[in-house]
Amino acid sequence: MPPKKRARSSAKSNKHTDADAQHSEVSDDVAQLKTGKRKSHWLMKSEAESRIENGVDVKFGIEDLKSLPNQTGCWDGVRNYQARNFMRDMKVGQQAFFYHSNCKEPGIAGLMKIVKEAYVDHTQFDTKDAHYDPSSKADNPKWSMVDVQFERMTKRFIPLTELKKYHLQHKAKGEPLKDMALFTRARLSVQPLTAEEFDFVLSLENEDPR
Template sequence: MPRPQKRLAGAAGPDKKGLSVKRTKTKNSDETSGHKENSSPQVTPDLKNCGQNLKNYWLMKSEPESRLEKGVDVKFSIEDLKAQPEQIACWDGVRNYQARNFLKAMKLDDEAFFYHSNCKEPGIAGLTKIVKEAYPDHTQFQKNNPYYDPSSKEDSPKWFMVDVQFVRIMKRFISLAELKTYHQAHKASGGPLKNMALFTRQRLSVQSLTQEEFDFILSLEDKEPS
């Protein structure tokens, strides 16, 4: 895959000169996140699991296919992340309060699934880790950026981002359809994916996972697709 184009000159976040930026908002699709995410401020019960000294697990959605948002291509795949210098990119463009709160709860070395959304075959494509905790998202202040927010001020920013680093491609792609099959079965049996946010809070571009959910999904790599 080609490297993603830099969205704006000088768009790097603090301490990451030239760091590629990452778009996370997605248009409505049949599987995941809505283009207009709910913007009501809230702190959800999921955050109670994000202890200061405990490792947390996440699912982060990105679009692997080209799509223009106000003239800017928001495409960014796991292969694009792998191609970055040091295989690191900032995860910008989140404009949903619940997803933002999850970003602010992330800790160094937390693990996250890189989820391909709004595409022909959505699903989990790879693994990443958090290498820089939440700091202000520069795109909220840039008037020619698709995610500019005139209500946000530099001395009191509303939106934050983290830096993620490529870990590896999944041994096999774990599709949304496969995950949905397990979710439906686990709702009846009480299995690990019974309450997975991918199905209960579909529009969120950043979602928390329990360790049980994370471990179960990892175990699917070594199984034939259901």
């Protein structure tokens, strides 16, 4: 049984998105090679607390991933073009933070890795699914998903509030989290991190909370 992720944007056609995304990906690649800031790590949001959407509970926390066979599941239900396009960029072996969103204490709970690259998200055709998309056709599916495997919990939960403090500090000083997508692109449920951002966030698990 596939996990249920939150991604609630209604999914009607958007004829510009695919082509635009490809163009920007090419120029991004060039820019990122030059700066050494190619996106290579990810942050993926999911709701760890129960919430009913279209009659279905969308709860899927890191413990739910951990309890699946092989601690592996598909990241279905993403219904936003930018988030989808980031999933299509993912490569096997890359690491992602598991972020708990829309809950009492939002933040990073653990690490997972990509174990299967993007393929068709079957839930878009499932009328019983919380993220069923009647506008997507079998001969031209709109939505993709990847498979992820639980890697480990972070040594401590890293709350959004703490990340935000660093983000604000770093904006002033030009340090690692100054452009972190979690703050510059707050509503994006699948987002890239540079290696520098990823390493900084991960280093926090060894620090005292502040």
